[in-house]
Amino acid sequence: MPQLIFFTGPMNCGKSTLALQTDFSEQQAGRRGRLFTRDDRAGSATVSSRLGLERQASEVTDDFDFWGFVIRELTHGRRVDYLICDEAQFYTPDHIDQLARIVDELQLDVYCFGILTDFRTQLFPATRRLVELCDRMELLQVRPRCWCGDPATHNARTVDGRMVTEGSQVVVGDIAGAAPQVVAYEVLCRRHHRRHTTAAVAGVSAAEPLPFVD
Structure with missing residues (x-):
């Protein structure tokens, strides 16, 4: 049976890698799909x-209509067996409703990949809707680690190495290592996210061995 599946986990756990691998595996089985993304850090x-893997995809905007897109593809004789939707946290709740309709009425598989919560530990509107509608939610097994060595479960936004808790929910950036005053992100365990203790605040370099105490 076709399903709406939501693959999730914190940053740096391999979601986009799995999205590309899923697309490759489906194509190897002779199936044809479409790849979508929104606000990817690469552009x-x-x-x-x-x-280092990259693939071209269709960019999702607020007014993008998944249902209309797939119907146009099918009515023009182009085969569609599945959809791969990366960075799904940046979609709108309406997009998720459209994807659920595609699964139910067109009998296509839809694979969504995205982080569950933002830098404030709050659900994104789209991920909230995915949790409500998906047939299955898969937590990725690759577990990034906090600078302390514990499993990282929370996404932190940083400016000049210091964690910030205010601002727009969506600000595109990459993992820690950006230049000063540029938005960056770091994955932390819950304890250090609550304490706002980033690697820079703790005085830990990524090249150093992981400490055993705070």
Whole structure:
């Protein structure tokens, strides 16, 4: 049975890599799909993995209509078996409703990939809707680690290495290592996210061994 599946986890756990691998595996089985993304760190209309993999994709905007897109493809004789939707946290709730309709009425598989909560530990509107509607939610097994060595579960936004808790929910950036005063992101365990203790605040370099105490 076709399903709406939501693959999730914190940053740096391999979501985009899995999205590209899923697309490759489906194509190897003779199926034809479409790849979508929104606000990828590599630029518009691109799905990029931190392993260096990249693929062109369709860029999703607020007024993009998944249902209309797929119907046009099918009525023009173009085969569509599945959809791969990366960075799904940046979609709108309406997009998620459209994707659920595609699964139910067109009998297509839809694979969504995205983080569950923002830098304030609050659900994105689209991920909230995915949790409400998806047939299955899969937590990715690759577990990034906090600077302390514990499993990282929370996404932190940083400016000049210091965690911030105010601002727009969506600000595109990459993992820690950006220049000063540029938005960056870091994954932390819950304890250090609550304490706002980033690697820079703790005085830990990524090249140093992981400490055993705070």
